[in-house]
Amino acid sequence: MKKFGIIGSGIAGIALAIRAAKKGYKVHVFDKNPYPGGKLSQITLQNYRFDAGPSLFTLPHLVEELFELHSKNTRNYFSYQRLPEICNYFWTDGTQLKTYQEIDQTIQELASVLGEEETLLKQYFNRIKQNYEILNPLFIEKSLHKFSTWTSKEALKGYTNIPKLGLFSTMNQFNKKQFKNPKTVQLFNRYATYNGSDPYQTPATLSIIPHLEYHLGAYFPKGGMIEIVNSLVKLAQEVGVEFHLGEEVQKLLIEKNKILGFQTAKNRYEFDQVGSNLDIELFYKKFILANEIPVNYSKLVQEKSSSGIIFYWGINRTFKELGVHNIFFSDNYQQEFTEIFQEKTVALDPTVYVHISSKVEKNDAPENAENWFILVNTPANSGQNWEDFARITRQKVIDKINKILKVNIEDQIEEEDYLDPIRIENRTGSTGGALYGNSSNNKFSAFLRHPNFKKSIENIVWVGGSVHPGGGIPLCLSSAKIAAESLKD
Template identity: 30%
Template sequence: MKKNIIIIGSGIGGLGAAALLAKSGHNVTVIEKNTTLGGRANIFKAEGYTFDMGPSWYLMPDVFEHYFKLLNEDITEHLDLVKLAPSYRVFFSGDNELPIVDIYSNLEKDLPLFEQLEPGITPKIKEYLKRSGEQYEMAKETFMYRNLGFSTDFLKWRIIKKGIELNPFQTMQSYLNKWFESDRIKKILEYTLVFLGSDPAKTPAMYNIMNAIDFNMGVYYPKGGIYEIVNALVAIGKKHGVTYKTSAPVTKIVVEKKRATGVQFKDGSTLHADTVISNADLWFTETQLLDTPYQTYPERYWEKAVVSPSAFIMYLGLNRKLDVLSHHNLRFGADWKQNFKELFDAPQLPNDPSYYICKPTETDPELAPPGTDNLFVLVPIPPGLTISEGAASTYRQKILNLMKTDLNLPNLEDYIVYERCYWSDDFKRDYNAYKGTALGLAHTLKQTLKRPLNYSKKVKNLYYVGAGTSPGIGMPICLISAELVYKRVMNIKASKPLKQL
């Protein structure tokens, strides 16, 4: 039966769910509070520079391909994908012996470097990545596309046994310590946890599958920028009749007789629906859009939750090229553990932070005026910090000073002709993000095994999609979330990836 479905929020999960449900014949309306679609995968242009505002890594190409095939679409007709080589460049702060290394996500190319960092490592790293690859495929086939609480076979010994094989009760830090001795190699293998917003000392070892994603599949980039993914999802949605409404903040989910019946806007008007799916921040959805009796995850849940870091971001337009940088660049602070402590245990602006620089003009020079670069500089900072204007200005200068040293660019500030900074309060304002988190709930053991469900326990016909629910954080993971909520709405009990709609 054809339903009228409202999706609140137009992040990757919301756009992904909209296209799937519309292709299946439903009337779908996506409602976005901001002027542009995409959620955190946003974009802006200024003075000839084009900046992706949020996600910048295209990982898990198999998940993207699977999603587009579900819609009977050829991904190559929508995205012009380039495999990066190197995948990323690493700067080791204070390391005089080997301050800069390139990682190619090609084991044969990377092995000489690994041998230099830890002689005799070749058989270990090959076995480690082989196991990571096997665990990734097992996780994808057994858990990632499974709606928790929807299938009794989740309790069968076969499923439990496969879960145990993923090392859920061991941390990534302890798991890597058993495999490798080189601190630099362990940092390279742990960096992907930043995408999960987690501390390696608290993240389940099952996330070693991220290393298989990195080294076995590589890192890609869609020409034109990450926002081309948003454009593709919107184009497919329009093809199947999705309606998109921007500049339309929702103030309430209308509930009648414990059923979601629509949404209310700031001017008091309402829009009816048979089903409501929220892709808005889950904290905002539960505590701000629903009255107290209808909250499955009230404030007391969030007070105990572990939230991923926020971010200090600089969008920089330069008047020249910087050859020292690759497309993706990671600067690792000297005291790795102290950096994570300042992010999670004793919250403060990190003193010697690890940070990330994206230079998309390395691959896509058309994103800036001829002969120039644009930079996306991201420093993870603790969520929930109150930062004064003076402190923000001081920290901005600190990061620029670090960049001048790390990149050996003493005149860096003279090259900057455009600058925009983005902080925790901006995440709160633009995305209603709890504590200004840049990502959502961290992937701790508890929040991996008991991530919020993608449906309301208190309100019928109310569902959730995106990073706040299962399976978690990241663009490809949000596309899996879209498929999961599609299964939930359509009452499909398949526990594996769908073959077709």
């Protein structure tokens, strides 16, 4: 049996292992951490449980595919529900708005609260649906580094629709043309943050992101986001994958341009095929530059996506006005992104995201209490004083929540922890603590992402949020599928 070694047990590494096992490989997965999942992990503070990283679950069929690949019933391993309410939005002037799984209900809410025209809203949602159906098969489901991709029927459809796809305008410019209320523009500009980018720079092609929530659904797994990892690890082990947790790969075994295996502190392993789920910049720094493999490293050093300061608060009361996903908006959104991406500092007036899984998973918090996962977008680490930034940001979060909810939230915090970009980098290996690899702040970003395979380095495929097609759970799962399709049976 051919042997396959994978560095990193993030969601993409686990998915690659499951797919490689189906192709007949004996798969070994290595991770320096004592737990699998990478960013998709959890923390516990006394009687509060928190998903440590991603909190939004879309495109569940990409997870189900992995079970179906091995003729398993997904429901025996993993279950989830569609959220009836997608998100609660709050502004400091008292405006509040909800978005819903029923798109007509969302349209009515946007018309009623923000004064948008229902007909134009329907046109907007139809347009992003059409654009998604054009772009997804080309830019997300396939490698951009195969000639066949660019001569496919999907590519030809894309060529004929270039004027509609927003390649030459920004997300903000696109949204300003669609909506008359600046709050609506702000709401839909927020979707640039789903891959760690700036709506005032990122191309309007990314305006397809809301389609995932409003047409295809926002979901939440039973047991929390961690159950995506737990269920896939269980499946992987059942199909013969071995996990070497707490065993860091120290060097690659390389002969000329061919990778033959790994060296860890415990052992030397030889493989017929290798995969990496490491941050791509870290991979090259750690393994390739030390060897005589020619590579243009400068191409890898691109603008990083945003990182974040994440607070985990155990709150000793409940808030009926909040849901699973909540946004407290900045009063000056453009200035916030200027501070993050150009000034490389924390925002003076940050937008605050609050995720409360205990709204649906009652065991995640004690009775009459809530587990608040709070994310404030920040730049990736480039030497800033994060201890000071965390302290400053914590107070800004408290001030904003107090103003909007008319409470003294600090008195309600009974358990607390936090992550900053340095801590995120130390836990996950992502360069600078960037949450999504490189940003998508220019129209060529999709083409500049590292490919899933290269002729110049044999026997290896790359997966994860720092390579094609990008960051976030669905794209990481797509990267594993693209990489696995390049493997020989």
